[in-house]
Amino acid sequence: TSQSLSSVSVVSLHPLLLLFLCMCQASAAPICVHGQAGCHFLSLADLFDRVIQHSARMHSISSDLHSEFEQYVLPSRNHIGRINRHCHTATILTPNGKENAQRLAVSLTTLFNQLLFTIVLPLSASCSNLVCSLMVLPLSASCSNLVCSLMVLPLSMQHLGMISNSLSGLSSPEALDPSSDTSGESQAMSDHDLLYCFRRDSNKVQNYLKILKCRIVPENGC
Amino acid sequence: MMWRDVGVTLILSLILPVVAQGARHTPPGKPKLTSCRSPDKETFTCWWEAGSDGGRPTTYSLFYHKENSETVYECPDYHTAGANSCFFSKNETSIWVNYNITVVATNALGNNFSDPVDVDVVYIVQPHTPENVTVGVLEDEDGPFLRVSWEPPSKADTRSGWITLIYELRVKLEEAEEWEEHRAGQQKMFNIFSLHSGGVYMVQVRCKPDHGFWSEWSTASYVIVPDYIPRERSMWILIAVFSAFIFLILTWIITLNRSSVKHCLLPPVPGPKIKGFDQQLLKKGKPEEVFNSLVVQSFPPRSTDYEDLLVEYLEVYVNEKQELMPEGKDLQDVGCLKSKSQSDNDSGRGSCDSHTLLMEKCGGVESKDESSYEEPELLQGQAGSWERLERGDSQVVDTPDSSDGRVKTWPLVFSPSIHGSSDNHHYGTLEMPKQHSTSEITYSVPDHLFPTSTSFPHHHHPEYRDSLGEYSEYRCSRSPSTGVAYHWEARHPTQAHSNFNIRNLERQKEATGLGLPPSRSMEYVEVQKVNQENQLVLKPLSSHGRGPFQVQFGRAGVDYSKVNGVNNDNVLLLQRQREMAEAGQYCNYREKEGAEAERYPTQQQGKTTKDGPVATQLQESTCLTTSGYVDTAPTMPTF
Numbered sequence: 001t002s003q004s005l006s007s008v009s010v011v012s013l014h015p016l017l018l019l020f021l022c023m024c025q026a027s028a029a030p031i032c033v034h035g036q037a038g039c040h041f042l043s044l045a046d047l048f049d050r051v052i053q054h055s056a057r058m059h060s061i062s063s064d065l066h067s068e069f070e071q072y073v074l075p076s077r078n079h080i081g082r083i084n085r086h087c088h089t090a091t092i093l094t095p096n097g098k099e100n101a102q103r104l105a106v107s108l109t110t111l112f113n114q115l116l117f118t119i120v121l122p123l124s125a126s127c128s129n130l131v132c133s134l135m136v137l138p139l140s141a142s143c144s145n146l147v148c149s150l151m152v153l154p155l156s157m158q159h160l161g162m163i164s165n166s167l168s169g170l171s172s173p174e175a176l177d178p179s180s181d182t183s184g185e186s187q188a189m190s191d192h193d194l195l196y197c198f199r200r201d202s203n204k205v206q207n208y209l210k211i212l213k214c215r216i217v218p219e220n221g222c
Numbered sequence: 223m224m225w226r227d228v229g230v231t232l233i234l235s236l237i238l239p240v241v242a243q244g245a246r247h248t249p250p251g252k253p254k255l256t257s258c259r260s261p262d263k264e265t266f267t268c269w270w271e272a273g274s275d276g277g278r279p280t281t282y283s284l285f286y287h288k289e290n291s292e293t294v295y296e297c298p299d300y301h302t303a304g305a306n307s308c309f310f311s312k313n314e315t316s317i318w319v320n321y322n323i324t325v326v327a328t329n330a331l332g333n334n335f336s337d338p339v340d341v342d343v344v345y346i347v348q349p350h351t352p353e354n355v356t357v358g359v360l361e362d363e364d365g366p367f368l369r370v371s372w373e374p375p376s377k378a379d380t381r382s383g384w385i386t387l388i389y390e391l392r393v394k395l396e397e398a399e400e401w402e403e404h405r406a407g408q409q410k411m412f413n414i415f416s417l418h419s420g421g422v423y424m425v426q427v428r429c430k431p432d433h434g435f436w437s438e439w440s441t442a443s444y445v446i447v448p449d450y451i452p453r454e455r456s457m458w459i460l461i462a463v464f465s466a467f468i469f470l471i472l473t474w475i476i477t478l479n480r481s482s483v484k485h486c487l488l489p490p491v492p493g494p495k496i497k498g499f500d501q502q503l504l505k506k507g508k509p510e511e512v513f514n515s516l517v518v519q520s521f522p523p524r525s526t527d528y529e530d531l532l533v534e535y536l537e538v539y540v541n542e543k544q545e546l547m548p549e550g551k552d553l554q555d556v557g558c559l560k561s562k563s564q565s566d567n568d569s570g571r572g573s574c575d576s577h578t579l580l581m582e583k584c585g586g587v588e589s590k591d592e593s594s595y596e597e598p599e600l601l602q603g604q605a606g607s608w609e610r611l612e613r614g615d616s617q618v619v620d621t622p623d624s625s626d627g628r629v630k631t632w633p634l635v636f637s638p639s640i641h642g643s644s645d646n647h648h649y650g651t652l653e654m655p656k657q658h659s660t661s662e663i664t665y666s667v668p669d670h671l672f673p674t675s676t677s678f679p680h681h682h683h684p685e686y687r688d689s690l691g692e693y694s695e696y697r698c699s700r701s702p703s704t705g706v707a708y709h710w711e712a713r714h715p716t717q718a719h720s721n722f723n724i725r726n727l728e729r730q731k732e733a734t735g736l737g738l739p740p741s742r743s744m745e746y747v748e749v750q751k752v753n754q755e756n757q758l759v760l761k762p763l764s765s766h767g768r769g770p771f772q773v774q775f776g777r778a779g780v781d782y783s784k785v786n787g788v789n790n791d792n793v794l795l796l797q798r799q800r801e802m803a804e805a806g807q808y809c810n811y812r813e814k815e816g817a818e819a820e821r822y823p824t825q826q827q828g829k830t831t832k833d834g835p836v837a838t839q840l841q842e843s844t845c846l847t848t849s850g851y852v853d854t855a856p857t858m859p860t861f
Contacts, residue, residue, distance in 0.1 A: 056432070063433075086290055096316045098264060098384045200318055203344055203433065207384070214383030221408055222383050 045220075048213035055209055059202035066195040073192070087197035101211055248276035249332025253325045255339045259348045262377040263385055263431070264312050266343050267303040270325040270336065280329035284308040289320035317343050347434035349387060350375035352427045357445040360413075366450050368393070368414040372427045375437070387429045390436070396422040396444070419450045 095101035214222035251273020260266035272282060284297035297308035308323075321343070325336040352372040360369050370391055378385045386408065392401040393414055406412045406427075417423070423446075426439040476483055 059433075096318055097312075098317075098379065098382070101384070102382060200342075200344075204318055210383035210386060212383075214381065218381075221386070222381055 043217075045213070045217040048209065048217060052206065052209050052213065055202060055206040059199065059206050062195065062199040062202045066192075066199045069192055069195050087193070087200065101208065102215075247278050247329075247331050248274075250274065250276045250278075250280035250327035250329045250334045252334045253282055253327045253336040255323060255325055255336055258323070258339070258341050258346050259435070260315075260343050260346050261348065261350055261375070262379060263317065263343060263347045264379075265315050266310050266341070266346060268297075268308045268310075268323055268339075268341070269303070270306050270308075272306060273327060273334065275327075276329050276331060278329040278331060280327045282306060283326045283328065284323060285326065286321050286323040288316065289322070315343055319343070345433055347385065347431045349378045349385070349429055349431060349434070349437045351437050351440040352389060352429050353440075355425065355427050355440045355443050357423070357425045357443045359445060359447055361450070364415070366417055366419070366447055368417065368423060368425070368445060368447075369411065370414065370425050370427065370443075371411040372440070373410065374429065378429075378431075386432045388432065389427060389429045391425060391427040392439070393423055393425050396424055401426075417447045419447055421447050423447065 095103065253270045253272050255268055255270045258266055258268035268284065270282065270284070272280070284300075285294050286297070287294045295314070298311060298314055299309040300307065302309040319342070321341040322338050323341055324338045327334045327336075353375055355370065355372040358369045358371075359366050361367075370393075372389070372391075374380050374387050378387060380387055388408055389406040389410065390403060391406055391412055392403045394401045395418065404412060404414070414423075414425075422444060424442040424444055426442050428437045428439050430436045
């Protein structure tokens, strides 16, 4: 059964999400939503540009990590089982085509959140060795930036009335919980696959953001 | 047996070709996937190349399966993309999904699998070339520039944000070799500056997705940059033309006023303006003629003819005893007079100076010449008595007009010595009246000395009018060159000779009969000439004979009074001397100094001014001798 995640409300958020929210609020500059005094007001287009830049940076880091992993670490490894790679985020239904992505644009915000959680959480918890952990550190930093900036998006969009609280097409919450994964699968997931999946997911995020931007603020670059 | 052999050979002949034929056929070689590309991230195409076909027709098939799926699919479209290609349509394409693709070559003998290839469509995107590349030439203040604009390939969906393309263009001159590349980012327009005017440029554009491959270059677009003259240059050209125009105008103006400009810049050197100077003669190269023309006949006075000038020296001695020494030279007299001429350079002063000056002169001469003249005695008295005599015609002396400021004088008479001897030349000394200025001095000269014919050469005072005919005019003038040289200019209209009783050159000792002091003897001398130094060159008359006049001494029965001097008021001081025997008593010569006589104007002043009058007033000297005939002052014209 798929439980729809509630909207991004403080109450129904996952505790990790709450943690990130607190982190973001502490570090990032306050973003005014209601035009309060003393706030730096950023237009939605500017917000999107920021987010897209963060995602692009994340993707580049992940790509470099993956290629370096394959160059230095993987030759000694066995390529068997490569076809059966399963990314832990495969359970999240994400549009794998343009039409699907455009069709599901409304719910993309929640998808982002879920996606990020799936990225951040396994990265921090699933690195089995030191190499992976060291490689993941910059990812987590950029991820935190992305997460923080992504946190604002649904809030602002919800404020603008673009999205509703309803979410559709969401994956099951079991996907969010790492404990739900079979230990065999999660353990089987090698570091290489982890980096591979992370690279792909960052690409997805970036692409989704661009689609969302061109849909919402199609001034330039679309 | 025979049938067995035939059968074997037949079978062999049949089998061998078959066998031989079967040897050339092999399973196909291994194909190889060359590339898979997606132009729009929605479809993709894979190409392979075939290996050896093995002699038999082989077929190729492509099989793939997706990630995490075991289902094997075969290529849906082998033809759209051409030979040895497989085209995946939109329905079969999944993004962010790994495709495992394998090509199988199959022939009759077998098949051969290629190596599998993992493909993720996201990373194999290669768009088409940008479309509608347009190049235009625009201008701004810096010059012309190119503006290149294009559009994304039609298949790539950039509007929805599905694909994000970045562009790149390159430019070069047509004849250049290397391209100049520029990254344009995501913009669809680009400006190129710093162009060569008049050149032909080629422009090409290509694009690339954010994770993908560069497209092919678009077809070249040609553009011609027109010739462009910068505005700065045109401004400079305008300035140059304007200044050239002004320069031409100035040159024209200067050419019109060439002479005046030349006169202003190069003032002409003033030429010589010498009266009588003829430049033409100079150019002919005859300087002598030129300079001869400059010579004024009257100046400088030639030394050969001084008879025209009545410049005579009269030296006055007071000599009691001795006779006047004959002077070998006439110049000695002059020297006496002028030896100390340097003392006073004032004009008008000192030429006919005081008696003392005369004494000094004479004193110097005495020592030189061993003359027996005694200086102090000069003051004391004279041997002779001088009297002013009147002429026979009893013309008053004052007849001469005072307009010319001259005083006619009577010939001076050296009474004592002359009386007795008519043939003797006696020294006659005439006291020089003291005269401060170079005014004329009149002396009374005994008439009989120069009876009638003392006509002197007419000197250069044309105003002199002689009504008596025998007036001589003495002018004590001062020559500027010689200082205090005493010039006696006597002018007598009638006579050519000037006979004065000048100190004779010869001594006569026959003065006794005349009652003159024995020391004094008088002679007639003739003024021969005036030498260079304005000195009278005297010549004793004895050699030449007397002049037309004869001095008849003693006949007139008059006494002569000697002129002592001239006082301040231009008064002749005569010395009355009654008897010559009273030689011991000499009246003191009264000297007056500081005559206020009119200064004899310098010769440079021209003839318009009056010549300084000579003291005319006659006063009786303080020492009067008895029975001396002295003309009274009023008879003498005063000036």
